[in-house]
Amino acid sequence: MPDPTRTKSAALYRMVTPEHICPFGLKSLDLLERQGFEIEDHQLKSRAETDAFMAREGVDTTPQTFVGGNRVGGYDDLRRYFHEPVADPVATGYQPVIAVFATALAMALAANWAASGTLATLRAPEWFVAFSMCILAILKLRDLETFSNMFLGYDLLAQRYVRYAYIYPFGEVIAGVLMIAGGPLKWIAIPIAFVIGSIGAVSVFKAVYVDRRELKCACVGGDSKVPLGFISLTENLMMVAMALWMAIR
Template identity: 60%
Template structure:
C-alpha cells in the first residue's frame, strides 16, 4: 500500500523555501508519494498559516495529521536535528582534510612521492591559506571572537584585523618558496602569540570559549585544535630556517 503525504511549501518568483525542498526530498526518500501544494504568493502563505494556526511553512500532513515543519519531519522519521547543536570540530576537520588531499593531489600531478617532505610542507601551507580564507570572509565577526582570547588583540584590537592577512601571507610564502627570512618571522610571531594565548585561556584560565580559527560566529571549541593551528605556524617557521641550512 502506497504511502502519501501532503506538503504545503512556499514557492514564489522571489523565494523558494529551502526547507520545503528538503521536506519533499525527505518524504520521497522515506517512500512517500508527495501531494505537493505550492504557495505561490505571500497572501496564499499568510492565509494558509492563519487557517492552520501555524507560524511557518513548510508544513507536512500524513494521514490527515499535521507533522509540522522540516525539523518536526526529521523528528518524525527519527533522523535527529538537521543542524546539530553545541560545539563541533567538523569545520576544522574538513579544512585539514581538504588541505591534505590537495597536497597529495599536487604530488601525484607532478609525479612526486605521495608521502614526502614536500607534501607535508604543502599540507601545512594550504591549511594556513584555507583557514585564512575563513577568517577573511567576515573580518568583523572574526575580530569580535578573536579578541576575547588573543592576548595581543586585547591590547591592540587592530591586530585582529591584521592576523588573517599575516596567516595568508605565511601560507602563500611557503607555497611560493620565498626566502625564509621573508616568511618565517611572520609565521613564528603569529604562531607563538596564538599558542600562548590559547594555552593561557584554555589550560590556565579554564575558560570555555569558541575558536575563531575558522572565522567568526563558529561553534568550534577553543582548545587542542586551535593550539595545533598555531603550532603548525611555529613549526613551519622553524622548518623554513632549518631548510635554508
C-alpha cells in the same frame, strides 16, 4: 503517532514564489520521497497565499507536512517523525576544522603528485600546513569584523593592540602563500608564521588551560561553533613548527 511504514501518502505545503523557494520545503520533499511516500505537493505561490495557509492552520512557518490527515510539522519535525537526527543550532563541533584539514591534505597530496609524480616527499606535509593556513585565513577574511570580535575574546596581543585582530588573517594568508612558493620568499614567511603562531599558542593555552574559560575558536571565522581548545592550539603550533622546519631546511 502513525507508523510511516504503513502510511505512504503525505501532503506538503511549501512556499514557491518568484522571489523565494523555501529550502526547507525542498528538503522536506526530498525526505518524503526517500521514505517512499506519494506526495501531494501544494506550492504556495505568493506571500498572501502563504499567510492565508498559516492563518488557516494556526502555524507560524512553512513548510508543513501532513501524514494521514495529521499535521507532522516543519522540516525538523519531519526528521523527528522518521527518527532522523536534528541539528542543534547552538551545539559545538569540529566539522569545519575537519573539512579544512581534510581538503588541505587532499590538495597537498594532489600538488605533490603533480610536481613529483609521487605522494611520499617532504614537500607534501609542508604544502599541507601552508594550504591549511590559506584556507583558514580565507574563512577569517570573509567576515573580518565578526572574526575580530571573537578573536579579541582570547588573543593576548589583540587585547592590547586591537588592530592586530584585523592584521592577523592577512599575516596568516601571506605566510601560507609564501610557504607554498618556497625559495627566498620563505624568509619572509618564516618570521610571520613564527610570531603569529607563537602568540596564538600562548593565548589559547592561557585561556583554556590556565584560566579554564569556555570559548569559541575564531580559527574558522567569527561565526564558529568550534570550541577553543586542542584544535586551536594545534593550528598555532603547526605554524610555529612549520616556521622552524623551513628555517632549519
